[in-house]
Amino acid sequence: MLQASIGLRLGDLDLAVDVEVADGEVVALLGPNGAGKTTVLRAIAGLIPIDAGRITLDGRVLDEPGSQTFVATAERPIGVVFQDYLLFPRMTALDNVAFGLRARGVTKSEARARAGQWLARVGLSDQAHAKPRALSGGQAQRVALARALATDPRVLLLDEPLAALDARSRVHVRAELRRHLASFGGARLLVTHDPVDAVVLADRLVVIEAGRVVQAGTTAAVTHHPRSRYVADLVGVNLLEGRAIDGRTVRLPGGAELVLADPLPGPEVAVALRPQAIALHREHPAGSPRNCWPATVTDLEADRDRVRVQLDGPVTVAAEVTPAAVAELGLAPGVSVWASVKAVDLIAYER
């Protein structure tokens, strides 16, 4: 159980954030750039001391300015997967993974043997002697994960683990990361600015803005009931629960079917869909895209240059369009439209 109550001033950032992560739980710290997410992670890892508050792990105090307690980074049982992964460039993948064991006094041959087992677990045995620059983004992430887990930490911290990847490999690596995270029993805290990463990977969300927690709760609770416009914008991802009926098709409870670009991860899935990815049409769109359904507008909510459109029908979702599109399509409550979404914009994960 990780309990962090962090008060810290760093430049313009005034951080006051409380986070708790239980064993076996994945918590996502979600917020825009500059909100202080990475600073929270660095404080928990001991890379930056806090000014006020207390960080404890399983009841042991790691950092408490009030009692002059500070446990050095190297002494904390905490593994970190950094943004850009930070694999040591002059060492092979195997030596990267063995580094932590060597630093903790394990003999060279023993460390290498255990590192080899970790690489096998993440499916990279054949890359053991490759230098980091020869690895793809997804492979580098798996080496970073193996390196962080090889020292058997109690807590795993991940800083924007998918930000360094291109859109193509992201979907695949995200699904794989979800699988690997599930195999680690300790507390996991993940920092991201991407709501899709957060809902796919985490059990609970902690949304922060300018150094303050603005909402915290289970993924479903936060995405379905955002307490503020800010949270709605940030985590307003449509989550649709359904059953797989074949390798790439999901049937929703209302009977509508959605076709995905990637194979489904299991029989019971949730599909994440960004409001911006939904296109609205007055007529049935030409060329008949596979994911297309009739809908009725129930509500319009304008915010700056975007309008959030609540849709009812076989698929209950929120779409986001420009004011110009609202005028062009004549959108108003009660109006019937067609909604469509590309298969690649649907991201499924196992429930």
Place this chain on the structure above:
Amino acid sequence: MPTDVTPRRRATLRDRPPAALVPLAVVAVAFVVVPFVALLQRAPWTDLADLLTEPVVSDALRLSLVSAFAATSLSLLFGIPLAWVLARSRFPGRSLVRALVILPMVLPPVVGGAALLFAFGRRGLLGGPVYDGTSFLLPFSTWGVVVANTFVALPFLVVTVEAGLRSADRRYEDAAATLGAGRWTVFRRITLPMAAPSIGAGALLCWARALGEFGATVTFAGNLQGRTQTMPLAVFLALESDRGAAIALSLVLIAVSLVVLVPLRDRWLAV
């Protein structure tokens, strides 16, 4: 019909220099090359073999190489820790220490040699008590040459390595710490390898400076053949008496410098 644009042609066209730069660059090259040509033209090629086998030459060459390598080793041993402290830790008076460290770079070497004499000479600040206790005397010994060389060459290493440490990505050190590495392990396994290019460049500059050292050496260590007479000292002395020998010595020094500099330059000094 498009012409066949090869990469070489593309590079040539793109990197064509402004016309005004070319003659100035040619003058710069000529300025460096002409003295060497003059030296070669005056070289006593027929007697060269005899001149080079004289003990004056072999003694000076051996002493120059030994003292330059010793000075580089000492500079690495003490300079890397100093560079780390200057780059990473904060303490009052740090900018003053940094200024003092690079002082030998701008100071006339003769002044440096005199200062060393007042510090380590028979009646020097430190040399006096040491001499009274052990009758060990640093000046006018081979160790004196090494000390003089180190004094003038150390700043080149410190400045280069400090810059390298400042530009290194410290997040790798953070990553090592989260993996359980203590400060010494982080320094040895992460910081040093990251700083390796700047350490190499610094050592090269340091070695080159030590090899050519004249002023501080002659002031502090004197000019004794076989003990303190390095190549530059031997050249200077020979110019007075035996011009042919001076040229022969110079050619050896140039050859040694080229042998070391040419293969290493592209590796460590290329920017």
